[in-house]
Amino acid sequence: QAQLVESGGGLVQPGGSLRLACVASGFALGRYTIGWIRQAPGKEREGVSCISSGDTSTYYADSVKGRFTISRDNAKNAVYLQMNSLKPEDTAVYTCVADSPVLYCSGSYIDLRGQGTLVTVSS
Numbered sequence: 831q832a833q834l835v836e837s838g839g840g841l842v843q844p845g846g847s848l849r850l851a852c853v854a855s856g857f858a859l860g861r862y863t864i865g866w867i868r869q870a871p872g873k874e875r876e877g878v879s880c881i882s883s884g885d886t887s888t889y890y891a892d893s894v895k896g897r898f899t900i901s902r903d904n905a906k907n908a909v910y911l912q913m914n915s916l917k918p919e920d921t922a923v924y925t926c927v928a929d930s931p932v933l934y935c936s937g938s939y940i941d942l943r944g945q946g947t948l949v950t951v952s953s
Contacts, residue, residue: 832856832942836926839947842916846951850911852926852944860904862940865932866911868922868949878924879911880935889933894920916951923948 838850852864865880879890879900888900899912909926927943 832940834859834926834928834942834944836924836944836947839924839949841950841952843953844916844918844951846916847912847914848916848949850913850924850926850947850949852909852911854907854928854942857940857942858904859907859909859928860902861938862928863931863935863937864900864902864909865927865930865935866900866924867927867932868920868924870919870922873922876922877932880932881909882935883937887935889935891933913949916949918951921949921951 834852834854836852842848863883866878867875868878869875881888881900897915901910923946925944925946929939929941929943
């Protein structure tokens with residue numbers, strides 16, 4: 831059964847780092863464009879970053895540019911989101927999605943998204 835599973839969320843102090851992983855099973859993740867979205871309580875869903883299939887172009891929301899890095903490891907069938915210099919406003923549920931465009935990424939899509947992982951940035 832094809833699915834996406836996120837991991838790596840947790841509680842971190844401001845200025846700290848986390849690395850989120852989105853691991854696919856049942857299909858080749860490298861064939862598809864993957865995005866990370868986040869939603870904080872009481873706020874609208876926000877596109878955070880994406881990596882395109884094909885040319886592997888990457889895009890970032892202005893709010894995370896310079897602090898977050900998205901990458902692929904096709905051998906591990908995974909996409910990662912390295913988050914550095916975390917701020918309290920980064921607190922949200924982060925979800926990897928393969929079913930629709932995020933930010934400016936283009937490419938191929940598959941009707942799947944993960945269950946989300948909670949990131950809490952607090953002292």
